[in-house]
Amino acid sequence: MRSSRDIIQMAQSSKSYLLNILKTMSRAGGVKIPRFVDTQNDNSFGKYAVVQPWLVSEKVIVPSYIPQPSYSQSAEPKNGPATPEIKDECQIECMRQSCKLAGRVLRQVNALIKPGITTDFLDKQIHDMIIGNGAYPSPLNYRGFPKSICTSVNNIACHGIPDNRPLQEGDMLNVDITVYLNGYHGDCSAMFQVGEVDSEGKRLITVTELCLKSAIEICKPDERFCNIGNVIEETANKHNLNVIPGLLGHGIGTYFHGAPDVYHFANDFPEKMKAGMTFTIEPALSQGTTQIEILEDGWTACTVDNSRAAQVEHTILITDTGCEVLTL
Numbered sequence: 001m002r003s004s005r006d007i008i009q010m011a012q013s014s015k016s017y018l019l020n021i022l023k024t025m026s027r028a029g030g031v032k033i034p035r036f037v038d039t040q041n042d043n044s045f046g047k048y049a050v051v052q053p054w055l056v057s058e059k060v061i062v063p064s065y066i067p068q069p070s071y072s073q074s075a076e077p078k079n080g081p082a083t084p085e086i087k088d089e090c091q092i093e094c095m096r097q098s099c100k101l102a103g104r105v106l107r108q109v110n111a112l113i114k115p116g117i118t119t120d121f122l123d124k125q126i127h128d129m130i131i132g133n134g135a136y137p138s139p140l141n142y143r144g145f146p147k148s149i150c151t152s153v154n155n156i157a158c159h160g161i162p163d164n165r166p167l168q169e170g171d172m173l174n175v176d177i178t179v180y181l182n183g184y185h186g187d188c189s190a191m192f193q194v195g196e197v198d199s200e201g202k203r204l205i206t207v208t209e210l211c212l213k214s215a216i217e218i219c220k221p222d223e224r225f226c227n228i229g230n231v232i233e234e235t236a237n238k239h240n241l242n243v244i245p246g247l248l249g250h251g252i253g254t255y256f257h258g259a260p261d262v263y264h265f266a267n268d269f270p271e272k273m274k275a276g277m278t279f280t281i282e283p284a285l286s287q288g289t290t291q292i293e294i295l296e297d298g299w300t301a302c303t304v305d306n307s308r309a310a311q312v313e314h315t316i317l318i319t320d321t322g323c324e325v326l327t328l
Contacts, residue, residue: 038165041155041306045287046200047170050306051153053297054165057120059146060127068136069180069256075144080258084251086276091184092317095253095278098135099186099315099326102179105129106188106327109177113192115169119151122175123162130179138178138185138256145299150176150189157284157292157309158247158301169195172205174311178256185256187280188327189313201308204287207239208310211264211283219316219323221275225260226267232283233266241285244309246292247301249280252315273318278326282313 038049062068071077087095105126112125127148130137137148145161152160153173160174167173176189191205211232218227233243249262260271264283288307295302303309317324 038168045307046198048154048198048201048308049168049171050155051165051171051302053161053295053300054163056146056161056163056297059141060124060148062131062136062140066131066134066136067180067183069138069142069185071143072136072141075141077142077256080251080253080255082259084260084271084274084277084279085253085258086274087253087278087317088276091253092276092278094182094184095186095315095317096326097186098179098181098184099188101130101133101135101181102177102186102188102315103327105133105179106175106177106190109175109190110192113167113173113194115195116166118164118166119153119160119162119173120164122151123147123149126175126177130177133179133181135179135181138180138187139176142256150174152176152301152309152311154308155306156300156302157244157286158311159299161297161299167194170197170201171195172197172201172308172310176311176313183254185252185254186327187252187256187313187315189282189311191310191312200287203239204241204285204308204310207236207241208283208285208312211235211243211285212281212312212314215264215281215283216314216316216323216325219273219281219318221273221318221320223273224269225262225271225273226269228281229263229265229267232264236283236285241287242290244284244286244290244292244303247282247284247311249282249313251277251279253278275318275320277318278315280313280315282311284309284311 171194178187245265251258
């Protein structure tokens with residue numbers, strides 16, 4: 001267990017890191033990323049392509065008849081609550097509907113993935129699914145994000161922008177889907193394999209999924225939020241993997257992001273869960289470093305040592321007796 005001083009410094013670093021991201025996000029909207037050639041990595045981390053951004057296509061339009069969040073035109077979201085919101089039954093039912101749709105769309109992704117397709121193709125397909133269900137793809141124009149989903153391949157830890165790079169045999173990627181339906185957001189993500197992924201990549205995915213499962217299992221009223229991070233870091237370290245501390249879970253509702261901040265690293269913060277709270281748990285693990293850097297597009301977060309990262313996510317509700325995974 002880290003000392004209280006170490007924890008505070010890490011939390012402040014995480015906050016500062018995320019604030020720096022937010023300051024640069026609005027620049028991402030019209031960015032055209034030049035094409036790079038992937039390099040190959042074959043060492044103790046496994047055999048895979050080290051990915052850099054390729055070309056990003058034009059932002060798509062959402063039909064005007066789809067109810068849209070406040071930032072759909074302005075790119076500036078309204079602030080979420082500063083303290084965790086306790087939702088009533090009506091709000092919870094709205095959350096169930098948005099989360100149910102997000103989970104249903106995510107379950108259709110695997111059938112689309114194969115070598116040769118692009119993440120831009122995935123974005124277009126999923127965008128159409130979301131719109132076809134009367135919902136808005138929450139990432140689109142959120143602080144200028146140019147696409148409807150996030151796709152993070154291999155060494156990209158989070159917030160990868162769909163582009164025209166063809167997926168290769170052996171790639172692994174996170175697809176992050178959030179939908180805005182009936183005024184509420186539902187958020188989830190999962191890892192996918194392109195063809196045959198090497199054993200180290202498979203192990204990274206399995207342990208990351210175990211971290212999320214173990215964290216969800218402890219959630220209940222009056223449980224301290226810190227125990228989410230404690231069980232995730234303990235599980236990751238047991239398998240010689242590392243938690244990326246700068247990537248946090250968050251409260252969610254009519255707002256995309258709000259209180260509480262959900263830390264995935266070991267800590268002793270005192271805040272407790274209460275029935276009616278909804279928030280995401282989304283641990284990100286790496287094979288190597290815990291440090292990430294943001295590329296010039298203002299969004300793409302990649303590991304500084306090019307090790308692969310994996311992330312999985314559910315939105316959960318604290319109930320009177322335990323918790324409910326809303327995005328299943």
